[in-house]
Amino acid sequence: ANSVDKNARPLSLSGHVGFDSLPHQLVNKSTCQGFCFNILCIGETGIGKSTLMDTLFNTNFENFESSHFEPKVKLRAQTYDLQESNVRLKLTIVNTVGFGDQMNKQESYQHVVDYIDTQFESYLQEELKIKRSLHNYHDSRIHACLYFIAPSGHSLKSLDLVTMKKLDSKVNIIPVIAKADTISKSELHKFKIKIMSELVSNGVQIYQFPTDDETVSKINTAMNGILPFAVVGSSEEVKIGNKMVKARQYPWGVVQVENENHCDFVKLREMLICVNMEDLREQTHTRHYELYRRCKLEEMGFTDTNPESKPVSLQETYEAKRHEFLGDLQRREEEMRQMFVQRVKEKETELKEAERELQGKFEQLKRLHSEEKSKLDEKRRSLEDEINTFSKKKAAAELLQGQSFNTNANLKKDKDRKK
Amino acid sequence: TPHSCKTVPGPGMGDFSYVGIDAILEQMRRKAMKQGFELNIMVVGQSGLGKSTLMNTLFKSKVSRKSVQATSQEKIPKTIHIKSVSHDIEEKGVRMKLTVIDTPGFGDQINNENCWQPIMKFINAQYEQYLQEEININRKKRIPDSRVHCCIYFIPPTGHCLRPLDVEFMRRLSKVVNIVPVIAKADTLTLEERDFFKQKIREELRANGIDVYPQKEFDEDAEDRMINDKIREMIPFAVVGSDQEYQVNGRRLLGRKTKWGTIEVENIAHCEFAYLRDLLIRTHMENIKDITSSIHYEVYRVRRLNENNTAVAHANGLPQHHMTSHEM
Numbered sequence: 001a002n003s004v005d006k007n008a009r010p011l012s013l014s015g016h017v018g019f020d021s022l023p024h025q026l027v028n029k030s031t032c033q034g035f036c037f038n039i040l041c042i043g044e045t046g047i048g049k050s051t052l053m054d055t056l057f058n059t060n061f062e063n064f065e066s067s068h069f070e071p072k073v074k075l076r077a078q079t080y081d082l083q084e085s086n087v088r089l090k091l092t093i094v095n096t097v098g099f100g101d102q103m104n105k106q107e108s109y110q111h112v113v114d115y116i117d118t119q120f121e122s123y124l125q126e127e128l129k130i131k132r133s134l135h136n137y138h139d140s141r142i143h144a145c146l147y148f149i150a151p152s153g154h155s156l157k158s159l160d161l162v163t164m165k166k167l168d169s170k171v172n173i174i175p176v177i178a179k180a181d182t183i184s185k186s187e188l189h190k191f192k193i194k195i196m197s198e199l200v201s202n203g204v205q206i207y208q209f210p211t212d213d214e215t216v217s218k219i220n221t222a223m224n225g226i227l228p229f230a231v232v233g234s235s236e237e238v239k240i241g242n243k244m245v246k247a248r249q250y251p252w253g254v255v256q257v258e259n260e261n262h263c264d265f266v267k268l269r270e271m272l273i274c275v276n277m278e279d280l281r282e283q284t285h286t287r288h289y290e291l292y293r294r295c296k297l298e299e300m301g302f303t304d305t306n307p308e309s310k311p312v313s314l315q316e317t318y319e320a321k322r323h324e325f326l327g328d329l330q331r332r333e334e335e336m337r338q339m340f341v342q343r344v345k346e347k348e349t350e351l352k353e354a355e356r357e358l359q360g361k362f363e364q365l366k367r368l369h370s371e372e373k374s375k376l377d378e379k380r381r382s383l384e385d386e387i388n389t390f391s392k393k394k395a396a397a398e399l400l401q402g403q404s405f406n407t408n409a410n411l412k413k414d415k416d417r418k419k
Numbered sequence: 420t421p422h423s424c425k426t427v428p429g430p431g432m433g434d435f436s437y438v439g440i441d442a443i444l445e446q447m448r449r450k451a452m453k454q455g456f457e458l459n460i461m462v463v464g465q466s467g468l469g470k471s472t473l474m475n476t477l478f479k480s481k482v483s484r485k486s487v488q489a490t491s492q493e494k495i496p497k498t499i500h501i502k503s504v505s506h507d508i509e510e511k512g513v514r515m516k517l518t519v520i521d522t523p524g525f526g527d528q529i530n531n532e533n534c535w536q537p538i539m540k541f542i543n544a545q546y547e548q549y550l551q552e553e554i555n556i557n558r559k560k561r562i563p564d565s566r567v568h569c570c571i572y573f574i575p576p577t578g579h580c581l582r583p584l585d586v587e588f589m590r591r592l593s594k595v596v597n598i599v600p601v602i603a604k605a606d607t608l609t610l611e612e613r614d615f616f617k618q619k620i621r622e623e624l625r626a627n628g629i630d631v632y633p634q635k636e637f638d639e640d641a642e643d644r645m646i647n648d649k650i651r652e653m654i655p656f657a658v659v660g661s662d663q664e665y666q667v668n669g670r671r672l673l674g675r676k677t678k679w680g681t682i683e684v685e686n687i688a689h690c691e692f693a694y695l696r697d698l699l700i701r702t703h704m705e706n707i708k709d710i711t712s713s714i715h716y717e718v719y720r721v722r723r724l725n726e727n728n729t730a731v732a733h734a735n736g737l738p739q740h741h742m743t744s745h746e747m
Contacts, residue, residue: 008518010508013509017478017479019456025705027447134713278446
């Protein structure tokens, strides 16, 4: 008799066992493997996406200034290896190129959606493989999407709403107000409220910083109320007091990036990296990816229960589909073979026809040739006859001439004698 | 869109250029603490080798089946049973669901041929259950892990060599689960006898191609290999278990009191219990679980997915979704 007791009972330990080192063991393992983090930046050309990334990660990523004349929206991804103390991070930054530049922006979001789906698909393919290596797999799924809102001060553009609505079930969206140093403090406050209410009324689900863990719930709740973050990016440094700080220098003053009174940059960095990076990764995997996977598999015809509500295994469905597919393949093969045979036959008849034609022509030419030849032979013969006749005539004439000459000679002799 | 990989000089030191990437370690720790851990240990060995006591000693509480299911007179069962009990334990904020899987009846019959079969079946059934959960369309957020992470095999302290039963069991099971062999009731061996016995056992394991934990082929890097080589030179650990405390030199220690002295369980001069505890719990627990999920489970999955599914379905006469145990 086997028994599996699923109900765990709480038990107290009478001494130190030592499994409190488990989180440490887990973290150690992860440190050896390194971490992966992928950020997607969506925003108009020139809105400051690259500058913000540089500022956020305190480095100078290779940046190209994009043109405003891209015919379609493209995505450019670049991966970097960063390290801080003993933590190695594989950071991938994906930027949209040409977003919002087209005259007709209807298809703008599609490329972004496709890109995100492609990364999910890649992971799904790896997960479904028979021999798989998920531990070595370079996870390219987008963990955070920073949506850059233009600092108009009024409201969201319709492109913004449409795009965010299409993406909110696929990726964690964190909206930011770009180039926030162009808006005054009071305008900014109104702007933020307007944006959030528009998002809510349009049913756009942006990423909520998690509040269930008491260690971070307080700060996360506060930050949720400050969204969207008004950011300023800068790779230039200005001397303030006796320190060099990242800032933008204007004739009327200096906007300090890391000054919380000037903008929300520090808050963004805190939330995105220091507090919630792991949660962003987890939400991507357990929510967005699972949704994609579920939809994709259902689309392909897999279900967990068949029409009679009996559990159907993925494998059975897979086998059935494979059978169907193989049958399909065989049929197509057969079709192609038939077509091939047909074509060969046609070609054969064509060639035979051509051969016959050629043969006919050959025969004809041969006939013509022999006709010509016999004509020529005849002409030759007649010519020869003529020559013979001529020779005879010539011979006869010469004879006559000879005779007459002799006669003349004799006559002359006679004449001379007579004298 | 091509991905290009560049190494950028990392964020510099100094407060104003600190990015905060290493804060992810703390985030992971927090998440792990919140989720808790799961561990499933199986104990295999003949009756009377002290399996229950050792489990209780390892986890400093009454985790064994016997402690839970009170049986006044334990009869040796006629066949092998698999019985598991689960406990929620907590230490310094770290919560763990510990499941101890006992195998009463193993090696106790007159004819012990194929005694490994029900155990193999059970282990594969856990892999099967996990696989079925994993291939669902609607999956659980966290798939409950009932896979056997570690199987502690108890070798009776004969002092000579392994018995055919031991060799057969370990040979078969080392292919599907992490086996940690221990010499049970080691207080009946002197140190010389113990060393000789261990050497014999290691030779026999090698001669039979049995790879016990930590397996050489799964060492990740040179550092790993160095640490594991030291362990491989010491296994099997000679252990003594006890849940009784005695006063020794003014301290209360776990031990076994005899007329000729008190054996201190946690004293490495007396027995190797501490090494076993450190390996299993304090240093290699995560690694043991890792090898189970990324190697043993994957091997099972590959084999399973390569099978002709319709044949298996017909053989079982059941829709594949239910837990089916296969005799491999």
